[in-house]
Amino acid sequence: MTFRCNPNPGRMDRTGNPGRPVVCAPAAPLGGPASRPAARLLLVHVSVALLCALSACSAVPMPAAHAEEPPALVEVPEWRSLGRIQTYDPAGFPCFDVRAEPPKEVLRLFYKHPLTLLSPAVGASAPDGTLVPVRVGELSCLVSARAVGPMHTMPVECLAAPLSVPVRPLSSLLDSAPSDASQAVSVGPLFPTFYQVAFEVLYPRKPDEKPVVLEDQKGKAIGEVSAGFRKALLIQGTGALADGRVVNVAGSGRHGRRFLVLPEGSYGLGIAGYNLYPYRSAAVDFDWLCDRLSGSGRCVVGNSEKKDKEATRANRKALVGMLLYVPRLAGATMADGTVHDGRVCAVDVGGGIRNDRIDLFVGTDGAGNPYYPPCRRDNPWILAGIQSLIPSDWHRFVPGEDGVLVREVETEYRQVSPDKGLEVFAYPSVRCRKEAAAGGGKQAAAGLVIEPGHSPRWR
Numbered sequence: 089m090t091f092r093c094n095p096n097p098g099r100m101d102r103t104g105n106p107g108r109p110v111v112c113a114p115a116a117p118l119g120g121p122a123s124r125p126a127a128r129l130l131l132v133h134v135s136v137a138l139l140c141a142l143s144a145c146s147a148v149p150m151p152a153a154h155a156e157e158p159p160a161l162v163e164v165p166e167w168r169s170l171g172r173i174q175t176y177d178p179a180g181f182p183c184f185d186v187r188a189e190p191p192k193e194v195l196r197l198f199y200k201h202p203l204t205l206l207s208p209a210v211g212a213s214a215p216d217g218t219l220v221p222v223r224v225g226e227l228s229c230l231v232s233a234r235a236v237g238p239m240h241t242m243p244v245e246c247l248a249a250p251l252s253v254p255v256r257p258l259s260s261l262l263d264s265a266p267s268d269a270s271q272a273v274s275v276g277p278l279f280p281t282f283y284q285v286a287f288e289v290l291y292p293r294k295p296d297e298k299p300v301v302l303e304d305q306k307g308k309a310i311g312e313v314s315a316g317f318r319k320a321l322l323i324q325g326t327g328a329l330a331d332g333r334v335v336n337v338a339g340s341g342r343h344g345r346r347f348l349v350l351p352e353g354s355y356g357l358g359i360a361g362y363n364l365y366p367y368r369s370a371a372v373d374f375d376w377l378c379d380r381l382s383g384s385g386r387c388v389v390g391n392s393e394k395k396d397k398e399a400t401r402a403n404r405k406a407l408v409g410m411l412l413y414v415p416r417l418a419g420a421t422m423a424d425g426t427v428h429d430g431r432v433c434a435v436d437v438g439g440g441i442r443n444d445r446i447d448l449f450v451g452t453d454g455a456g457n458p459y460y461p462p463c464r465r466d467n468p469w470i471l472a473g474i475q476s477l478i479p480s481d482w483h484r485f486v487p488g489e490d491g492v493l494v495r496e497v498e499t500e501y502r503q504v505s506p507d508k509g510l511e512v513f514a515y516p517s518v519r520c521r522k523e524a525a526a527g528g529g530k531q532a533a534a535g536l537v538i539e540p541g542h543s544p545r546w547r
Contacts, residue, residue: 170459171205171222173197174237175212176493178484183229186221194229199493200479202458203236210236239459246463247287253366253451254424258431260524261368262411266515272413273516275380277509278446279501281476282455282467283371283438285334285355286327290464291317305338305346321347324455325436326356326364355451358436360408362522366451367428367469370412371436374403376443377410377514384516385410392443409519410434414446414512420472423453428468433520443499445477446512474510481505 173181180198184191197203204223214220214233222231258265266272291314293299299312302321311329313321321327322345326336336357338348350357356364358371375395378387387406391399411433418430432448441447453467454460456476470476481501485493501508 169205169238170461171203171210171236171238172459173199173201173203173231173235173480175199175235176485177235180483181232181235183222183224183227183231184219186228186230191230195224195227197224197231197235198480198483199485200482202478202480203231205236205238207233209233210238212237246461247290253422253453255367255422255426255428256365256524258368258429261365261433261520262518263521266411266518271515271517272513273381273384274511275377275412275514276414276444276512278372278444278512279477279505279509280474281441281445281447282450282469283324283447284450284455285452286317286320286324287452288313288317288328288330291320302335302347303344305348307346310335310347310349325438326350328452356449358408359404360435360522362409362433362435362520363524364436364449365433365524366449366453367422368432368520369435369449370432371438371441371447371449372412372434373442373445374407374434374437375400377407377434378403381407381514381516404437408435409522411515411518411520412512413515414510416474416510417448417469420468420474422468434514435520444502444509446510475505475508477501477505477508481508 175181176199180196182193183195183197185194201224205220206222206228207220209218209220210233212234216234218233219230220233220236221228222236293314297314300315300318301312302310302318304310310333311331313329317327321335322337326334328334334350334352334354334356335347336350336354338346340346348357354363355366358364358369362369373392374387375392378385379389379392381387383389385406387403388396388399391403411431414430414432416430417428417432420428422428436447436449438447448469450467450469454463454465454470455467456470456478457465458478481504482495482497483504484496484500486496488494
């Protein structure tokens with residue numbers, strides 16, 4: 089089974105809903121800003137707006153696309169009102185219950201916290217004391233208008249067709265499964281994030297934008313893309329070009345980063361030649377892993393703080409491919425109908441994946457970006473309750489050299505969001521294969537293929 093364009097707009101998605109696009113209507117605007125003397129009037133307007141914002145009137149179905157020409161993208165207008173806390177204050181900003189009399193604080197929002205704006209009266213130009221309604225998850229409340237702003241830079245498109253990502257059977261990645269659970273050593277908790285395949289079709293060039301050239305390892309041009317897609321490609325490591333090719337970051341050259349065109353069916357490459365497989369591959373800090381294993385596997389202990397480059401290379405070589413068990417990942421129902429067993433392979437690294445962090449590869453599914461609509465944010469693990477670190481899990485910032493705010497304490501998430509940590513166990517003597525074994529039925533044979541000019545989906 090492979091990914092290819094399927095023009096059938098009536099296909100059911102992973103939630104059992106028709107695969108046709110759904111357009112969400114934004115909440116009705118509330119009019120002008122409200123000052124404290126007009127708070128009671130504002131609450132009346134808020135209540136009316138929230139009734140619509142939280143009811144079925146926020147989503148209406150679109151007619152099915154023409155069967156012969158499926159759209160590559162679907163706009164989601166509701167998410168044009170997506171915003172975040174844009175003003176930094178180490179104390180955060182209180183958000184008040186709109187139903188209480190007098191209003192009481194029900195939530196405190198910090199810098200970069202994602203939210204949905206329900207009023208246009210936001211930003212630094214708003215009068216002091218103005219409160220505006222926002223939606224944070226399922227909760228609606230009032231927060232300072234000066235603290236929030238819209239997300240102007242985030243894309244509002246979704247792939248027109250949902251993708252269904254298969255999970256490789258564990259047997260295809262191991263020569264032999266662990267015979268005894270006591271072989272596992274606790275190395276957690278580790279705090280999760282997700283990474284994915286970036287799609288060029290979601291980052292189109294602006295009419296006046298100069299294209300960016302991607303070069304292969306020999307300096308030969310692979311293609312011209314937008315700066316936005318190149319940035320996403322560097323963050324994720326793997327990207328799907330609009331012409332159907334899949335490329336992977338492959339080191340640096342005289343003119344910057346170089347890229348590798350992967351064989352058809354590949355989802356990406358980790359380190360040391362390991363293939364990436366959705367929901368089976370993970371990036372970790374191998375220096376940290378070595379310390380937690382007390383040197384098991386002939387690695388160099390104590391380098392998680394020193395970060396000696398030679399020791400880091402040695403630890404990656406010694407530990408890459410190690411099998412990990414994450415109990416909270418087990419039991420999640422995946423898009424292909426299988427139930428995950430909680431086992432993943434440590435085969436990759438990431439620039440921000442340091443110390444007690446783990447980055448879980450989810451293929452073409454959503455990677456938890458809180459500034460994206462659900463169609464580009466969610467995946468089966470998120471839907472099963474796994475919470476990833478997000479920007480607002482850091483509360484304290486200081487000005488950097490260029491004036492941009494940077495995190496004051498890199499590991500602050502341990503105190504801010506301790507419940508997000510996942511207990512992780514490692515099998516020091518068990519290594520995953522670089523490439524999954526042949527066989528194992530349709531799951532093991534699945535790969536990523538994209539036809540030019542179309543959005544990918546299962547065939």
